[in-house]
Amino acid sequence: MQDGQTFFSLNKPFDWEQGYTANIDMREIGFSIQHTEKYSIHRIVRTDEIEGMPAIHEMTVGPGRKLILLDELANIWIYEDESRHRELLFGQGHHLFSNQASLAAMADLLIIADANQASERRLAVYAISNGQTMWAVHEWNGLELFPLSVNTKLASANAIYTTVPLDISVGMNGNPEVPAGGRIGIISWNAAGEVVHVYEHEALRLEEAEEISSLHSRYFTAAADGTIALLDARSRTVTVFHEDGRDPLHFTLVQEGRFAGISIDTNHNLYIGDSGYAQQEGVTERFILKYRGNGEQLDKVTSFRGRSDKLLHDRRNRLYVFDGISGQISLLDLRARTMLLEDTQLPEAVYFSADLDTTETEIEWHKIRLEAEIPEETQVRFSYFASDEDEGFLDGNYVSYTSYFTDPSISTRAKLSATRGLWSEPILNPKDALLMNARGRYLWFKLELIGSEQKSPFIRKLRVYYPRTSLIAYLPPIYQQDEEHSPFLERFLAMFSTFFDDMEDKIDHISAHFDPDAVSGAYLEWLGRWLAITDHEAWGETKLRQLIKQAPELYKLRGTREGLINMVKIYTGSEPFLLEYFQFKQMQETSELRQLFAQLYGDNPYCFCLMLKPEFVRTDAQRMTIEQIIEDQKPAYTEGKLIVLQPWMYADMHTYLGINTYLSEPTLLTLDQRSSMPYNTVLIDVDRDKRMDIHTRLGLDSEIE
Structure with missing residues (x-):
C-alpha cells in the first residue's frame, strides 16, 4: 500500500547503542529502566x-x-x-x-x-x-x-x-x-x-x-x-x-x-x-x-x-x-x-538517539511504530526534531547534534536543559503516531521512560518511516487541496493505513506460520491438525514439532516396520523392539517351545509385537497414545500388540538379556537380622488380571461389574 516508503529500524542492542543511555538496562530483546533488588x-x-x-x-x-x-x-x-x-x-x-x-x-x-x-x-x-x-x-x-x-x-x-x-x-x-x-x-x-x-x-x-x-x-x-x-x-x-x-x-x-x-x-x-x-x-x-x-x-x-x-x-x-x-x-x-536517575532522583530513564540520515534533503518524515510494554502507572514520552543540517547552536556553542547527544561526559541534566527548545511536543505512550512538521535530511529523537517504584516500560522495537505517504493520495484532488481540512483527514486515514500495513506485513511473512521451528502454541497445534494429530497435549510441543518436520519421510514409510519404529521413537524418545512372526517361526516349529511362544506372542502369522521398557509407558494415557500410533501405522491386514516389558526374574516370561534382565552373582536376600530368603526363591505374579493391586488398570485389564 505504501509504495516507496522505507524506515529505520531499531530492534537490536547494537542499534540502540549508537545513542546515549541514562539509567537504562539494555538487553538482547529491548531495554527498560534499570532495576535492582x-x-x-x-x-x-x-x-x-x-x-x-x-x-x-x-x-x-x-x-x-x-x-x-x-x-x-x-x-x-x-x-x-x-x-x-x-x-x-x-x-x-x-x-x-x-x-x-x-x-x-x-x-x-x-x-x-x-x-x-x-x-x-x-x-x-x-x-x-x-x-x-x-x-x-x-x-x-x-x-x-x-x-x-x-x-x-x-x-x-x-x-x-x-x-x-x-x-x-x-x-x-x-x-x-x-x-x-x-x-x-x-x-x-x-x-x-x-x-x-x-x-x-x-x-x-x-x-x-x-x-x-x-x-x-x-x-x-x-x-x-x-x-x-x-x-x-x-x-x-x-x-x-x-x-x-x-x-x-x-x-x-x-x-x-x-x-x-x-x-x-x-x-x-x-x-x-x-x-x-x-x-x-x-x-x-x-x-x-x-x-x-x-x-x-x-x-x-x-x-x-x-x-x-x-x-x-x-x-x-x-x-x-x-x-x-x-x-x-x-x-x-x-x-x-x-533505580533512580542520578540527575533527577526519579524512577526514570532517558535515551538520546544518534542521527537518522536519509541522505536526501527536504525529506518529510512520516510516522513511528513503537513496540513496547507500558504497564499502568508508567509512561513513555517520544520527542523529535528534524533538520537538513547536522550542526547547530546548543548552550551557546556551535556543535554537532549527534556528538553532543551521545557525549557521555555531558550530564543528562545538562542535555535536557540545553535541548529543551529543539524537541517537538512529546507524544505520550506512542504505538503508532504521525510525525508532524518533521522535514529535513536528519532526524533525532528522545525517549523518556517514566517508571513507578517497581514497574518500568519495556521498549522492544522502534521503526521510523519516511517519506510522508498517505491514503489521501488515493482520493480525488479536492480532498488533497483543502488546506483547512486535509491535515485532519490525513491523520484520520493514517489509522487505516496502519491496518493495511499490518495486513500486508502478515501476508509477506505468511510462510513463517508454516515453519514448525518458528511457531508455537496454537499455530503449532494448527499445523499438527494437517497431519490429523488432535491429541496435542499427549505429544507436547517438542515431540509435535519433531513429528511435523519428519512428516514427509514418515508418510513415505507408513505401513512399514521402519515407519512404525520411527513414529514410536519420536513419541517415547527410545527405539522400541519389534518382533514379527517370521523371526520366531522356525523356533515355534519345535514342539517344546510352541506353547511358550504362543503364550508370549500368539500364533497369528499376521500379528506382531512392539515392546517398550516400562519407563516409557508410565501412564495409561501414554499407553493409549502408543496403541493408537500402532493402529494408525500398521498395515491394514495385520494386528499389532503393545507389550510393556517388566523386570522379570522368571525365564518363561518376556525375559531378554541385556534389555530387561541381567545376570549377576547370587546373593542372599536378608530381610532383617533373623530372616532371609534362599537363592532358589522366585517372586512372581503369573496371572495379574482382575487383582486389586498395583497391576489393576480399569479398562485395560480390569472391569467393574
Whole structure:
C-alpha cells in the first residue's frame, strides 16, 4: 500500500547503542529502566503475642522455613508462622543447655552452642524431628570449648562454624579468661563432629585479659560457600576468611552504631545489623549495612529501621532479623525496585538517539511504530526534531547534534536543559503516531521512560518511516487541496493505513506460520491438525514439532516396520523392539517351545509385537497414545500388540538379556537380622488380571461389574 516508503529500524542492542543511555538496562530483546533488588519487609512475627510462650532469647530458621526459638526458660520451640502452629522440642528440666545458648540449623539438624561454664555440652547437634542427640563435644584438642557464636554454611549441609577462645587461662577470681594477647578463632566442624579447619588472624587477639563470660554477645559469625566472616562488635571490625587459602580480609566499620549480627547472602555480600536503642545517644535511625565481600560498602537496607541482635539468610536470600528485646522477628524478601536517575532522583530513564540520515534533503518524515510494554502507572514520552543540517547552536556553542547527544561526559541534566527548545511536543505512550512538521535530511529523537517504584516500560522495537505517504493520495484532488481540512483527514486515514500495513506485513511473512521451528502454541497445534494429530497435549510441543518436520519421510514409510519404529521413537524418545512372526517361526516349529511362544506372542502369522521398557509407558494415557500410533501405522491386514516389558526374574516370561534382565552373582536376600530368603526363591505374579493391586488398570485389564 505504501509504495516507496522505507524506515529505520531499531530492534537490536547494537542499534540502540549508537545513542546515549541514562539509567537504562539494555538487553538482547529491548531495554527498560534499570532495576535492582532491594529488601522489603514481608512478614513480622511477634513472639511476645504467641500464647503460652515465654520471652524469646534466641532464634534460627529450620527446614521448611520453620522458626526454632529458645525462650528464657531454656525451652526450644518449633514455630510455623503461617499456620501459627507451635511444638515443644525441648521442655523444662532437660539440663542440656542454658537460656544463653546460641542456635543454628543445618538441614534437619539443630546445633546448640553454650558457653555457660556449668554446661556439659558446649557444642551439640540434635535431630529436629525428635530431639535425638547426634553428637556432642565439651573440648577439642585438650582445649575446653567456650563457643561465643555459632553458624552454618549457607546453601550447604556439611559445615558448622563456632567462634571460640584459642587461649584460656584461670583469672584471679578463679574464672576462665582469655589472657592479654590471647587468640580468638573460628573452628570449622563437619556434620560428623570432626574438626576440619581452624581460622585465625592476628587482628583477633585481645589487647587485655578478659573473662570469657564478658565476651558474650561480642562476636557474631556468618558463612557461605567459600567465605566465613566474623564481626567483633566491640572493636567494630570484620574479618573475612576464605576457604581457598587466600589471605584474610580485615576492615573497620566507619559508620556510627552499636553493631550486632552479621550474615552473608548467596552473592557473598555482608549484612551487619545495629542493636542500638532508639533515641539513645543521639540514635534516631538504625539501618542494616550492606558490604561487598572485599569490604566496600554498598548500601543500606533502608526498608528496615529497627533493632537487630541477629541476622540470618536462608537459601533463597530471605533475610531474618531478630530483636532480642521485643522478641520480634522480621522477614525481609528481595523485591525488584526501579533505580533512580542520578540527575533527577526519579524512577526514570532517558535515551538520546544518534542521527537518522536519509541522505536526501527536504525529506518529510512520516510516522513511528513503537513496540513496547507500558504497564499502568508508567509512561513513555517520544520527542523529535528534524533538520537538513547536522550542526547547530546548543548552550551557546556551535556543535554537532549527534556528538553532543551521545557525549557521555555531558550530564543528562545538562542535555535536557540545553535541548529543551529543539524537541517537538512529546507524544505520550506512542504505538503508532504521525510525525508532524518533521522535514529535513536528519532526524533525532528522545525517549523518556517514566517508571513507578517497581514497574518500568519495556521498549522492544522502534521503526521510523519516511517519506510522508498517505491514503489521501488515493482520493480525488479536492480532498488533497483543502488546506483547512486535509491535515485532519490525513491523520484520520493514517489509522487505516496502519491496518493495511499490518495486513500486508502478515501476508509477506505468511510462510513463517508454516515453519514448525518458528511457531508455537496454537499455530503449532494448527499445523499438527494437517497431519490429523488432535491429541496435542499427549505429544507436547517438542515431540509435535519433531513429528511435523519428519512428516514427509514418515508418510513415505507408513505401513512399514521402519515407519512404525520411527513414529514410536519420536513419541517415547527410545527405539522400541519389534518382533514379527517370521523371526520366531522356525523356533515355534519345535514342539517344546510352541506353547511358550504362543503364550508370549500368539500364533497369528499376521500379528506382531512392539515392546517398550516400562519407563516409557508410565501412564495409561501414554499407553493409549502408543496403541493408537500402532493402529494408525500398521498395515491394514495385520494386528499389532503393545507389550510393556517388566523386570522379570522368571525365564518363561518376556525375559531378554541385556534389555530387561541381567545376570549377576547370587546373593542372599536378608530381610532383617533373623530372616532371609534362599537363592532358589522366585517372586512372581503369573496371572495379574482382575487383582486389586498395583497391576489393576480399569479398562485395560480390569472391569467393574
